[in-house]
Amino acid sequence: MALKKLCPKCGRLIDAGQRYCNECTKKYEARQKERYKEYDNRRKGNKNWKFYSTNEWRKVRQYINIKYKGLCLWSYYIEHMIVQANVVHHIMPIEDDYSKRLEIDNLIPLTDMNHRYIHELYKKDKARAQERLRFILNEWNKQFAR
Ligand SMILES: [Zn+2]
Ligand SMILES: [Zn+2]
Incomplete structure (x- = not known):
């Protein structure tokens, strides 16, 4: 045994x-x-x-700020208002795709309030919200060619 x-x-x-x-x-x-x-x-x-505390992120944020004249693009295209942006949002979040963290086409300037609102939209339907943000960037690029 x-x-x-x-x-x-x-x-x-x-x-x-x-x-x-x-x-x-x-x-x-x-x-x-x-x-x-x-x-x-x-x-x-x-x-x-x-x-978020790196130099490269600081530089990209500055670039975004200049490119979009400091405007919140959600306010501009959705609410038709001129409002100063104070955050830069990752359309594809860095936890979803870290490699897109510095891509200009992945970044959109927003007000704090709209930023929070968009994160709420992400919880409900992320793909749809991302589509709207990309549409907005596209509108800007069409209007003010790079
Ligand atoms: Zn046991
Ligand atoms: Zn965000």
Whole structure:
């Protein structure tokens, strides 16, 4: 008869060469995976957050500000109002595609309020909201060729 021992987690009888019983091993591995995912998300979150304080982001923001004359494009095209922008929004969010973080065609200047509103729209229908923002950029580019 093979050497047996008790699973240290649940007390089931197992082969002496095993660390845990099959069930506990599965649970253990699932927990490890979950931990790694959490760790990875935290790491990515950190990287994204750090990006906003980099020089390259500051420069791109300045460029956007000049290109669009400091205007909130949502106010201009949707509400037909001249309002100063104070944030630059990523149409494709950096957590979705980090490689587009500095792409001019992925950035749109907005007021704080419209920015928050657009993030609400993203929760309901991201693709549709992104389409509207790209349409707005396109209108600008048609009107004031680059
Ligand atoms: Zn067990
Ligand atoms: Zn945003």
